[in-house]
Amino acid sequence: MRFLATLMLWLLTTLALAVAVPAGWAQRDIVDEDGYAALAARAAGDSRLQDAMAGELTTQLLALGGENGYQLNPQLVRTVADSYTRNDGFPGQFAQANRIAHRWMFTGAVPEGNSTDRWLIDIAPMLSDPSFRATLGNLDLAVPPTLTVPITVESPDLRPGKLRPLATWGPWASIGAAVLTGLLALLTLVAARSKGRALCALGVSALLVGAAGWAGIEMGRRFVDAAVDRTTGDIRTVAEVMVRTAENSAHHWLNITLVTGIGLVVVGVLGATAGAALRRPDTR
Template identity: 30%
Template sequence: MRSFLAALAVILGLLLSAAAVPAIWVDRNIVQEDGFVALAAPLGKDPDFQKRLATAAVSSIDTGGTLPPQVAALVRPVLEKAATSLTGLPEYPAAWEETLRKSHRLNFADPASLPPEAESGTSLTLDVAPLVALAAKQISSQVGVPLEAPGQTLVNIGQTNQRQLIDRVSAYSPLGYSLAVGAGVAFLLALVTARRRWKVLAGIGVGALALSGLWTLASRSAADAVMGTASGNEMADLFKREFVAASAAGFASWTLAAAIVGAALAAAGVLARVVGGPARRR
Protein backbone atom coordinates (compact mmCIF):
# COMPACT_ATOMS: atom_id res chain seq x y z
CA MET A 1 0.00 0.00 0.00
CA ARG A 2 2.81 2.40 0.85
CA SER A 3 4.52 1.72 -2.47
CA PHE A 4 1.26 2.34 -4.31
CA LEU A 5 0.75 5.69 -2.55
CA ALA A 6 4.34 6.68 -3.25
CA ALA A 7 3.91 5.88 -6.93
CA LEU A 8 0.73 7.95 -7.09
CA ALA A 9 2.50 10.87 -5.40
CA VAL A 10 5.38 10.71 -7.90
CA ILE A 11 2.95 10.69 -10.83
CA LEU A 12 1.00 13.59 -9.35
CA GLY A 13 4.20 15.55 -8.79
CA LEU A 14 5.31 15.00 -12.38
CA LEU A 15 1.93 16.06 -13.76
CA LEU A 16 1.99 19.24 -11.70
CA SER A 17 5.58 19.90 -12.78
CA ALA A 18 4.64 19.45 -16.43
CA ALA A 19 2.33 22.47 -16.19
CA ALA A 20 4.26 24.45 -13.57
CA VAL A 21 7.59 24.86 -15.36
CA PRO A 22 6.25 26.35 -18.64
CA ALA A 23 3.83 28.58 -16.71
CA ILE A 24 6.61 29.94 -14.48
CA TRP A 25 8.86 30.53 -17.50
CA VAL A 26 6.11 32.46 -19.29
CA ASP A 27 5.37 34.53 -16.19
CA ARG A 28 9.00 35.42 -15.58
CA ASN A 29 10.00 36.08 -19.18
CA ILE A 30 6.86 37.45 -20.84
CA VAL A 31 4.31 38.60 -18.26
CA GLN A 32 6.83 40.31 -15.99
CA GLU A 33 8.23 43.49 -17.48
CA ASP A 34 11.90 42.99 -16.61
CA GLY A 35 11.89 39.48 -18.04
CA PHE A 36 10.23 40.63 -21.26
CA VAL A 37 12.77 43.41 -21.71
CA ALA A 38 15.69 41.05 -21.12
CA LEU A 39 14.25 38.55 -23.60
CA ALA A 40 13.39 41.05 -26.34
CA ALA A 41 16.32 43.45 -25.96
CA PRO A 42 18.57 41.57 -28.43
CA LEU A 43 15.92 42.06 -31.14
CA GLY A 44 16.95 45.69 -31.31
CA LYS A 45 20.34 44.56 -32.63
CA ASP A 46 18.89 42.88 -35.73
CA PRO A 47 19.93 45.10 -38.68
CA ASP A 48 16.74 44.56 -40.72
CA PHE A 49 14.47 45.13 -37.75
CA GLN A 50 16.48 48.18 -36.68
CA LYS A 51 16.12 49.74 -40.12
CA ARG A 52 12.36 49.18 -40.37
CA LEU A 53 11.74 50.31 -36.79
CA ALA A 54 13.83 53.44 -37.20
CA THR A 55 12.07 54.28 -40.45
CA ALA A 56 8.67 53.87 -38.79
CA ALA A 57 9.76 56.05 -35.87
CA VAL A 58 11.25 58.84 -37.98
CA SER A 59 8.36 58.89 -40.45
CA SER A 60 5.96 59.54 -37.57
CA ILE A 61 7.55 62.93 -36.89
CA ASP A 62 5.12 65.52 -38.27
CA THR A 63 7.08 68.52 -39.47
CA GLY A 64 4.28 69.91 -41.61
CA GLY A 65 2.10 70.76 -38.64
CA THR A 66 4.77 72.52 -36.61
CA LEU A 67 7.14 74.07 -39.14
CA PRO A 68 6.70 76.51 -42.05
CA PRO A 69 6.60 74.77 -45.45
CA GLN A 70 10.01 76.07 -46.53
CA VAL A 71 11.63 74.88 -43.28
CA ALA A 72 9.84 71.52 -43.45
CA ALA A 73 11.27 71.02 -46.95
CA LEU A 74 14.77 71.50 -45.55
CA VAL A 75 14.14 69.10 -42.66
CA ARG A 76 12.77 66.29 -44.84
CA PRO A 77 16.21 65.16 -46.19
CA VAL A 78 17.52 65.17 -42.63
CA LEU A 79 14.61 62.94 -41.61
CA GLU A 80 15.45 60.43 -44.32
CA LYS A 81 19.08 60.35 -43.22
CA ALA A 82 18.09 60.02 -39.57
CA ALA A 83 16.24 56.79 -40.33
CA THR A 84 19.53 55.14 -41.27
CA SER A 85 21.72 56.69 -38.56
CA LEU A 86 19.36 56.45 -35.60
CA THR A 87 20.45 52.95 -34.56
CA GLY A 88 24.09 54.03 -34.44
CA LEU A 89 23.53 56.64 -31.75
CA PRO A 90 24.88 55.89 -28.25
CA GLU A 91 21.43 56.58 -26.81
CA TYR A 92 19.72 54.01 -29.06
CA PRO A 93 20.01 50.96 -26.71
CA ALA A 94 18.41 52.89 -23.84
CA ALA A 95 15.66 54.20 -26.14
CA TRP A 96 14.98 50.67 -27.41
CA GLU A 97 14.77 49.34 -23.85
CA GLU A 98 12.34 52.09 -22.90
CA THR A 99 10.33 51.25 -26.04
CA LEU A 100 10.05 47.67 -24.83
CA ARG A 101 8.99 48.76 -21.35
CA LYS A 102 6.32 51.15 -22.63
CA SER A 103 5.12 48.51 -25.09
CA HIS A 104 4.89 45.86 -22.38
CA ARG A 105 2.83 48.13 -20.14
CA LEU A 106 0.59 48.92 -23.08
CA ASN A 107 -0.02 45.30 -24.08
CA PHE A 108 -0.46 43.88 -20.60
CA ALA A 109 -2.67 46.70 -19.38
CA ASP A 110 -6.40 46.51 -18.82
CA PRO A 111 -8.04 46.79 -22.29
CA ALA A 112 -10.35 49.49 -20.93
CA SER A 113 -7.31 51.66 -20.19
CA LEU A 114 -5.86 51.42 -23.69
CA PRO A 115 -5.76 54.58 -25.80
CA PRO A 116 -8.11 54.82 -28.78
CA GLU A 117 -5.17 54.43 -31.17
CA ALA A 118 -4.37 50.95 -29.83
CA GLU A 119 -6.54 48.22 -31.28
CA SER A 120 -7.84 46.05 -28.44
CA GLY A 121 -7.64 42.99 -30.67
CA THR A 122 -3.96 43.39 -31.51
CA SER A 123 -1.58 40.90 -29.95
CA LEU A 124 1.39 43.25 -29.73
CA THR A 125 1.66 47.01 -30.14
CA LEU A 126 5.00 48.76 -29.97
CA ASP A 127 5.11 52.27 -28.54
CA VAL A 128 8.15 53.72 -30.32
CA ALA A 129 7.82 57.16 -28.70
CA PRO A 130 11.31 56.92 -27.08
CA LEU A 131 12.85 56.29 -30.51
CA VAL A 132 10.85 59.15 -32.01
CA ALA A 133 12.07 61.45 -29.22
CA LEU A 134 15.66 60.38 -29.92
CA ALA A 135 15.24 61.07 -33.63
CA ALA A 136 13.61 64.43 -32.99
CA LYS A 137 16.47 65.41 -30.69
CA GLN A 138 19.05 64.41 -33.29
CA ILE A 139 17.29 66.29 -36.07
CA SER A 140 16.78 69.39 -33.93
CA SER A 141 20.48 69.55 -33.14
CA GLN A 142 21.37 69.25 -36.84
CA VAL A 143 18.99 71.82 -38.30
CA GLY A 144 18.70 74.11 -35.30
CA VAL A 145 14.91 73.89 -35.33
CA PRO A 146 13.10 72.46 -32.28
CA LEU A 147 10.89 69.46 -33.05
CA GLU A 148 8.34 68.26 -30.53
CA ALA A 149 8.05 64.47 -30.27
CA PRO A 150 4.64 62.97 -29.42
CA GLY A 151 4.18 61.31 -26.05
CA GLN A 152 2.97 58.11 -27.69
CA THR A 153 3.65 56.63 -31.13
CA LEU A 154 2.01 53.26 -31.71
CA VAL A 155 3.04 50.65 -34.28
CA ASN A 156 0.69 47.66 -34.48
CA ILE A 157 2.66 44.54 -35.34
CA GLY A 158 0.33 41.76 -34.20
CA GLN A 159 -2.51 39.81 -35.72
CA THR A 160 -6.08 40.61 -34.78
CA ASN A 161 -8.18 38.70 -32.25
CA GLN A 162 -5.17 37.78 -30.11
CA ARG A 163 -5.77 40.14 -27.19
CA GLN A 164 -7.66 37.36 -25.39
CA LEU A 165 -4.55 35.19 -25.52
CA ILE A 166 -2.54 37.86 -23.71
CA ASP A 167 -5.29 38.16 -21.09
CA ARG A 168 -5.27 34.40 -20.51
CA VAL A 169 -1.49 34.28 -20.23
CA SER A 170 -1.53 37.12 -17.71
CA ALA A 171 -4.23 35.39 -15.65
CA TYR A 172 -2.98 31.80 -15.62
CA SER A 173 0.83 31.92 -15.78
CA PRO A 174 1.23 33.03 -12.10
CA LEU A 175 -0.54 29.79 -11.10
CA GLY A 176 2.66 27.98 -12.02
CA TYR A 177 4.19 28.85 -8.65
CA SER A 178 1.31 27.17 -6.79
CA LEU A 179 1.60 24.14 -9.05
CA ALA A 180 5.33 23.97 -8.32
CA VAL A 181 4.67 24.01 -4.58
CA GLY A 182 2.12 21.22 -5.03
CA ALA A 183 4.66 19.20 -7.01
CA GLY A 184 7.24 19.64 -4.27
CA VAL A 185 4.76 18.48 -1.62
CA ALA A 186 3.85 15.45 -3.73
CA PHE A 187 7.50 14.46 -4.18
CA LEU A 188 8.17 14.90 -0.46
CA LEU A 189 5.13 12.77 0.37
CA ALA A 190 6.42 10.08 -1.97
CA LEU A 191 9.79 10.03 -0.22
CA VAL A 192 8.19 9.85 3.22
CA THR A 193 5.72 7.14 2.23
CA ALA A 194 7.92 4.87 0.11
CA ARG A 195 9.51 1.73 1.48
CA ARG A 196 12.36 2.02 -1.01
CA ARG A 197 13.29 5.67 -1.43
CA TRP A 198 15.80 4.92 -4.15
CA LYS A 199 12.91 3.99 -6.39
CA VAL A 200 11.29 7.35 -5.75
CA LEU A 201 14.51 9.20 -6.60
CA ALA A 202 14.99 7.16 -9.74
CA GLY A 203 11.34 7.57 -10.72
CA ILE A 204 11.43 11.33 -10.30
CA GLY A 205 14.69 11.47 -12.26
CA VAL A 206 13.38 9.42 -15.17
CA GLY A 207 10.17 11.44 -15.14
CA ALA A 208 12.13 14.71 -15.28
CA LEU A 209 14.08 13.41 -18.27
CA ALA A 210 10.82 12.48 -19.99
CA LEU A 211 9.31 15.89 -19.22
CA SER A 212 12.38 17.61 -20.61
CA GLY A 213 11.88 15.78 -23.89
CA LEU A 214 8.16 16.57 -23.96
CA TRP A 215 8.78 20.25 -23.22
CA THR A 216 11.31 20.39 -26.06
CA LEU A 217 8.86 18.86 -28.52
CA ALA A 218 6.03 21.09 -27.35
CA SER A 219 8.23 24.19 -27.62
CA ARG A 220 9.22 23.33 -31.18
CA SER A 221 5.62 22.62 -32.15
CA ALA A 222 4.44 25.93 -30.68
CA ALA A 223 7.23 27.82 -32.44
CA ASP A 224 6.39 26.18 -35.78
CA ALA A 225 2.70 27.00 -35.31
CA VAL A 226 3.43 30.65 -34.62
CA MET A 227 5.91 30.93 -37.47
CA GLY A 228 3.41 29.32 -39.81
CA THR A 229 1.08 32.32 -39.55
CA ALA A 230 1.68 35.46 -41.60
CA SER A 231 0.35 38.86 -40.60
CA GLY A 232 0.96 40.62 -43.90
CA ASN A 233 3.10 43.16 -42.02
CA GLU A 234 6.79 42.79 -42.85
CA MET A 235 8.01 44.36 -39.62
CA ALA A 236 5.54 42.33 -37.58
CA ASP A 237 6.71 39.07 -39.13
CA LEU A 238 10.34 40.01 -38.54
CA PHE A 239 9.68 40.83 -34.89
CA LYS A 240 7.70 37.62 -34.48
CA ARG A 241 10.47 35.49 -35.98
CA GLU A 242 13.16 36.98 -33.78
CA PHE A 243 11.03 36.96 -30.63
CA VAL A 244 9.97 33.33 -31.14
CA ALA A 245 13.61 32.32 -31.67
CA ALA A 246 14.66 34.14 -28.50
CA SER A 247 11.82 32.54 -26.53
CA ALA A 248 12.67 29.06 -27.77
CA ALA A 249 16.32 29.52 -26.85
CA GLY A 250 15.41 30.85 -23.41
CA PHE A 251 13.06 27.98 -22.64
CA ALA A 252 15.60 25.47 -23.98
CA SER A 253 17.95 26.41 -21.14
CA TRP A 254 15.22 25.46 -18.65
CA THR A 255 14.57 22.10 -20.33
CA LEU A 256 18.30 21.41 -20.30
CA ALA A 257 18.44 22.19 -16.58
CA ALA A 258 15.50 19.84 -15.99
CA ALA A 259 17.28 17.09 -17.93
CA ILE A 260 20.46 17.57 -15.87
CA VAL A 261 18.52 17.45 -12.59
CA GLY A 262 16.61 14.39 -13.78
CA ALA A 263 19.81 12.57 -14.73
CA ALA A 264 21.33 13.44 -11.36
CA LEU A 265 18.29 12.16 -9.44
CA ALA A 266 18.17 8.96 -11.48
CA ALA A 267 21.87 8.38 -10.85
CA ALA A 268 21.39 9.11 -7.13
CA GLY A 269 18.59 6.55 -6.98
CA VAL A 270 20.67 3.87 -8.67
CA LEU A 271 23.64 4.68 -6.44
CA ALA A 272 21.46 4.44 -3.34
CA ARG A 273 20.25 1.03 -4.53
CA VAL A 274 23.79 -0.20 -5.13
CA VAL A 275 25.12 1.09 -1.81
CA GLY A 276 22.04 0.20 0.22
CA GLY A 277 21.63 -3.32 -1.15
CA PRO A 278 24.74 -4.86 0.47
CA ALA A 279 24.04 -3.01 3.72
CA ARG A 280 20.55 -4.57 3.94
CA ARG A 281 21.85 -8.06 3.21
CA ARG A 282 24.34 -7.78 6.06
Protein backbone atom coordinates (compact mmCIF):
# COMPACT_ATOMS: atom_id res chain seq x y z
CA MET A 1 0.00 0.00 0.00
CA ARG A 2 2.81 2.38 0.88
CA PHE A 3 4.51 1.61 -2.42
CA LEU A 4 1.31 2.35 -4.36
CA ALA A 5 0.84 5.64 -2.49
CA THR A 6 4.42 6.64 -3.24
CA LEU A 7 4.03 5.71 -6.90
CA MET A 8 0.82 7.71 -7.20
CA LEU A 9 2.43 10.75 -5.56
CA TRP A 10 5.42 10.44 -7.88
CA LEU A 11 3.18 10.36 -10.95
CA LEU A 12 1.26 13.40 -9.73
CA THR A 13 4.53 15.22 -9.03
CA THR A 14 5.73 14.49 -12.55
CA LEU A 15 2.49 15.80 -14.05
CA ALA A 16 2.58 18.91 -11.88
CA LEU A 17 6.19 19.57 -12.87
CA ALA A 18 5.25 19.16 -16.54
CA VAL A 19 2.80 22.04 -16.03
CA ALA A 20 4.95 24.16 -13.72
CA VAL A 21 8.01 24.45 -15.99
CA PRO A 22 6.26 25.75 -19.16
CA ALA A 23 3.84 27.82 -17.08
CA GLY A 24 6.71 29.49 -15.23
CA TRP A 25 8.59 30.19 -18.45
CA ALA A 26 5.52 31.56 -20.23
CA GLN A 27 4.58 33.81 -17.31
CA ARG A 28 8.10 35.21 -16.96
CA ASP A 29 9.01 35.76 -20.61
CA ILE A 30 5.72 36.03 -22.52
CA VAL A 31 2.74 36.93 -20.37
CA ASP A 32 4.48 39.44 -18.10
CA GLU A 33 4.97 42.74 -19.97
CA ASP A 34 8.35 43.47 -18.41
CA GLY A 35 9.51 39.94 -19.12
CA TYR A 36 8.41 40.22 -22.74
CA ALA A 37 10.22 43.55 -23.05
CA ALA A 38 13.37 41.93 -21.65
CA LEU A 39 12.99 39.13 -24.22
CA ALA A 40 12.72 41.73 -26.98
CA ALA A 41 15.84 43.47 -25.69
CA ARG A 42 17.78 40.21 -25.88
CA ALA A 43 16.50 39.62 -29.41
CA ALA A 44 17.67 43.12 -30.37
CA GLY A 45 21.26 41.93 -29.99
CA ASP A 46 20.86 39.68 -33.06
CA SER A 47 22.40 41.19 -36.20
CA ARG A 48 19.56 39.88 -38.38
CA LEU A 49 17.01 41.77 -36.31
CA GLN A 50 19.19 44.87 -36.35
CA ASP A 51 19.41 44.78 -40.16
CA ALA A 52 15.67 44.19 -40.52
CA MET A 53 14.77 47.03 -38.18
CA ALA A 54 17.22 49.34 -39.96
CA GLY A 55 15.42 48.54 -43.20
CA GLU A 56 11.99 49.15 -41.69
CA LEU A 57 13.07 52.41 -40.06
CA THR A 58 14.52 53.57 -43.38
CA THR A 59 11.27 52.77 -45.17
CA GLN A 60 9.16 54.59 -42.59
CA LEU A 61 11.41 57.65 -42.46
CA LEU A 62 11.51 57.98 -46.25
CA ALA A 63 7.72 57.69 -46.32
CA LEU A 64 7.39 60.28 -43.56
CA GLY A 65 9.65 62.64 -45.49
CA GLY A 66 7.68 62.13 -48.69
CA GLU A 67 4.43 62.93 -46.90
CA ASN A 68 5.93 66.23 -45.79
CA GLY A 69 7.36 67.13 -49.20
CA TYR A 70 11.01 66.15 -48.60
CA GLN A 71 13.16 63.90 -50.74
CA LEU A 72 15.55 62.24 -48.29
CA ASN A 73 18.68 60.43 -49.40
CA PRO A 74 17.84 56.71 -49.00
CA GLN A 75 21.49 55.67 -48.70
CA LEU A 76 22.19 58.26 -46.03
CA VAL A 77 19.07 57.35 -44.06
CA ARG A 78 19.94 53.63 -44.23
CA THR A 79 23.49 54.32 -43.05
CA VAL A 80 22.15 56.23 -40.06
CA ALA A 81 19.59 53.50 -39.37
CA ASP A 82 22.29 50.82 -39.46
CA SER A 83 24.39 52.81 -37.04
CA TYR A 84 21.42 53.37 -34.73
CA THR A 85 20.35 49.70 -34.55
CA ARG A 86 23.89 48.76 -33.54
CA ASN A 87 24.31 51.26 -30.73
CA ASP A 88 23.85 50.45 -27.06
CA GLY A 89 20.53 52.26 -26.75
CA PHE A 90 18.71 50.26 -29.43
CA PRO A 91 17.78 47.15 -27.37
CA GLY A 92 16.03 49.29 -24.76
CA GLN A 93 14.07 51.27 -27.35
CA PHE A 94 13.18 48.12 -29.28
CA ALA A 95 11.90 46.60 -26.05
CA GLN A 96 9.80 49.70 -25.41
CA ALA A 97 8.41 49.54 -28.95
CA ASN A 98 7.23 45.99 -28.33
CA ARG A 99 5.26 46.93 -25.23
CA ILE A 100 2.44 48.31 -27.37
CA ALA A 101 2.18 44.97 -29.19
CA HIS A 102 2.08 43.14 -25.87
CA ARG A 103 -0.64 45.41 -24.46
CA TRP A 104 -2.66 45.03 -27.66
CA MET A 105 -2.76 41.24 -27.34
CA PHE A 106 -2.86 40.79 -23.57
CA THR A 107 -4.93 43.75 -22.38
CA GLY A 108 -6.89 44.90 -25.42
CA ALA A 109 -5.33 48.38 -25.44
CA VAL A 110 -5.70 49.71 -29.01
CA PRO A 111 -3.52 52.65 -30.12
CA GLU A 112 -5.32 55.48 -31.86
CA GLY A 113 -5.75 54.72 -35.54
CA ASN A 114 -5.10 51.00 -35.17
CA SER A 115 -7.47 48.55 -36.81
CA THR A 116 -8.62 45.79 -34.53
CA ASP A 117 -7.25 42.90 -36.61
CA ARG A 118 -3.58 43.84 -36.94
CA TRP A 119 -0.80 43.49 -34.40
CA LEU A 120 1.43 46.61 -34.34
CA ILE A 121 4.58 47.93 -32.73
CA ASP A 122 5.30 51.61 -32.13
CA ILE A 123 8.51 52.83 -33.80
CA ALA A 124 8.05 56.54 -33.06
CA PRO A 125 10.52 56.49 -30.13
CA MET A 126 13.18 55.02 -32.40
CA LEU A 127 12.68 57.60 -35.14
CA SER A 128 12.85 60.29 -32.47
CA ASP A 129 16.34 59.16 -31.47
CA PRO A 130 18.94 61.99 -31.55
CA SER A 131 20.92 60.21 -34.27
CA PHE A 132 17.97 60.52 -36.66
CA ARG A 133 17.24 64.08 -35.59
CA ALA A 134 20.83 65.07 -36.33
CA THR A 135 20.60 63.53 -39.79
CA LEU A 136 17.42 65.39 -40.59
CA GLY A 137 19.16 68.66 -39.75
CA ASN A 138 16.93 71.70 -40.08
CA LEU A 139 14.12 69.86 -41.87
CA ASP A 140 10.73 70.56 -40.38
CA LEU A 141 9.98 66.86 -40.14
CA ALA A 142 8.27 66.10 -36.86
CA VAL A 143 7.87 62.47 -35.90
CA PRO A 144 4.35 61.87 -34.56
CA PRO A 145 3.97 60.78 -30.93
CA THR A 146 2.90 57.32 -32.11
CA LEU A 147 3.87 55.67 -35.38
CA THR A 148 2.68 52.07 -35.48
CA VAL A 149 3.93 49.46 -37.93
CA PRO A 150 1.93 46.26 -38.57
CA ILE A 151 3.76 43.07 -37.73
CA THR A 152 0.96 40.82 -39.01
CA VAL A 153 -1.36 40.84 -41.97
CA GLU A 154 -5.06 41.40 -41.33
CA SER A 155 -6.71 38.34 -39.84
CA PRO A 156 -10.05 37.72 -38.11
CA ASP A 157 -8.20 35.43 -35.69
CA LEU A 158 -6.32 38.42 -34.27
CA ARG A 159 -8.16 40.81 -32.01
CA PRO A 160 -7.23 43.07 -29.10
CA GLY A 161 -7.18 41.33 -25.75
CA LYS A 162 -7.35 37.82 -27.20
CA LEU A 163 -4.86 36.63 -24.58
CA ARG A 164 -6.32 38.64 -21.70
CA PRO A 165 -7.28 35.48 -19.76
CA LEU A 166 -3.60 34.49 -19.72
CA ALA A 167 -2.67 37.89 -18.30
CA THR A 168 -5.36 37.50 -15.62
CA TRP A 169 -4.82 33.91 -14.59
CA GLY A 170 -1.25 33.26 -15.76
CA PRO A 171 0.46 34.47 -12.57
CA TRP A 172 -1.86 32.41 -10.38
CA ALA A 173 -1.46 29.33 -12.55
CA SER A 174 2.35 29.50 -12.58
CA ILE A 175 2.60 30.08 -8.82
CA GLY A 176 -0.01 27.42 -8.07
CA ALA A 177 1.72 24.84 -10.27
CA ALA A 178 5.08 25.53 -8.63
CA VAL A 179 3.65 25.28 -5.11
CA LEU A 180 1.72 22.11 -5.96
CA THR A 181 4.85 20.52 -7.47
CA GLY A 182 6.88 21.27 -4.35
CA LEU A 183 4.15 19.96 -2.06
CA LEU A 184 3.73 16.73 -4.02
CA ALA A 185 7.49 16.20 -4.14
CA LEU A 186 7.66 16.60 -0.36
CA LEU A 187 4.80 14.15 0.13
CA THR A 188 6.55 11.69 -2.16
CA LEU A 189 9.66 11.85 0.03
CA VAL A 190 7.59 11.43 3.18
CA ALA A 191 5.70 8.42 1.81
CA ALA A 192 8.75 6.62 0.40
CA ARG A 193 10.55 3.98 2.45
CA SER A 194 13.89 4.90 0.91
CA LYS A 195 14.50 8.64 0.70
CA GLY A 196 17.45 8.09 -1.61
CA ARG A 197 15.37 6.15 -4.11
CA ALA A 198 12.64 8.76 -3.84
CA LEU A 199 15.14 11.47 -4.73
CA CYS A 200 16.25 9.38 -7.71
CA ALA A 201 12.64 9.06 -8.80
CA LEU A 202 12.10 12.81 -8.53
CA GLY A 203 15.26 13.33 -10.56
CA VAL A 204 13.83 11.02 -13.22
CA SER A 205 10.67 13.15 -13.20
CA ALA A 206 12.72 16.24 -13.96
CA LEU A 207 14.61 14.42 -16.72
CA LEU A 208 11.35 13.23 -18.29
CA VAL A 209 9.84 16.72 -18.19
CA GLY A 210 12.97 18.32 -19.62
CA ALA A 211 13.22 15.81 -22.46
CA ALA A 212 9.51 16.04 -23.21
CA GLY A 213 9.79 19.83 -23.31
CA TRP A 214 12.56 19.71 -25.89
CA ALA A 215 10.51 17.29 -28.00
CA GLY A 216 7.40 19.42 -27.62
CA ILE A 217 9.19 22.53 -28.88
CA GLU A 218 10.37 20.67 -31.97
CA MET A 219 6.89 19.29 -32.64
CA GLY A 220 5.27 22.69 -32.18
CA ARG A 221 7.70 24.55 -34.41
CA ARG A 222 5.56 24.14 -37.53
CA PHE A 223 2.62 25.81 -35.81
CA VAL A 224 4.83 28.71 -34.74
CA ASP A 225 6.23 29.00 -38.25
CA ALA A 226 2.66 29.21 -39.57
CA ALA A 227 2.05 32.16 -37.26
CA VAL A 228 5.27 33.83 -38.43
CA ASP A 229 4.01 33.48 -42.01
CA ARG A 230 1.43 36.15 -41.16
CA THR A 231 4.22 38.73 -41.02
CA THR A 232 5.67 40.49 -44.04
CA GLY A 233 8.88 42.16 -45.22
CA ASP A 234 11.57 43.14 -42.74
CA ILE A 235 9.11 42.61 -39.93
CA ARG A 236 9.04 38.90 -40.80
CA THR A 237 12.75 38.68 -39.98
CA VAL A 238 12.07 40.54 -36.73
CA ALA A 239 9.34 38.03 -35.86
CA GLU A 240 11.57 35.07 -36.69
CA VAL A 241 14.34 36.35 -34.41
CA MET A 242 11.86 37.01 -31.62
CA VAL A 243 10.51 33.46 -31.92
CA ARG A 244 13.99 31.94 -31.89
CA THR A 245 14.91 34.04 -28.86
CA ALA A 246 11.80 32.78 -27.07
CA GLU A 247 12.73 29.20 -28.01
CA ASN A 248 16.23 29.69 -26.62
CA SER A 249 14.72 31.00 -23.40
CA ALA A 250 12.45 27.94 -23.15
CA HIS A 251 15.43 25.68 -23.84
CA HIS A 252 17.28 27.39 -20.99
CA TRP A 253 14.46 26.57 -18.58
CA LEU A 254 14.38 22.98 -19.80
CA ASN A 255 18.15 22.66 -19.45
CA ILE A 256 17.90 23.83 -15.85
CA THR A 257 15.22 21.19 -15.31
CA LEU A 258 17.48 18.50 -16.82
CA VAL A 259 20.48 19.56 -14.74
CA THR A 260 18.33 19.58 -11.61
CA GLY A 261 17.13 16.08 -12.47
CA ILE A 262 20.68 14.82 -12.89
CA GLY A 263 21.63 16.38 -9.57
CA LEU A 264 18.71 14.73 -7.78
CA VAL A 265 19.56 11.35 -9.29
CA VAL A 266 23.21 11.64 -8.19
CA VAL A 267 22.24 12.74 -4.66
CA GLY A 268 19.61 10.01 -4.49
CA VAL A 269 22.06 7.30 -5.55
CA LEU A 270 24.63 8.47 -3.02
CA GLY A 271 21.97 8.64 -0.31
CA ALA A 272 20.62 5.19 -1.12
CA THR A 273 24.13 3.74 -1.17
CA ALA A 274 25.02 5.35 2.13
CA GLY A 275 21.74 4.16 3.68
CA ALA A 276 22.33 0.61 2.51
CA ALA A 277 25.84 0.67 3.94
CA LEU A 278 24.56 1.86 7.33
CA ARG A 279 21.89 -0.83 7.42
CA ARG A 280 24.33 -3.62 6.49
CA PRO A 281 25.11 -5.73 9.59
CA ASP A 282 28.67 -5.84 10.84
CA THR A 283 29.99 -9.38 10.16
CA ARG A 284 33.27 -8.93 11.96
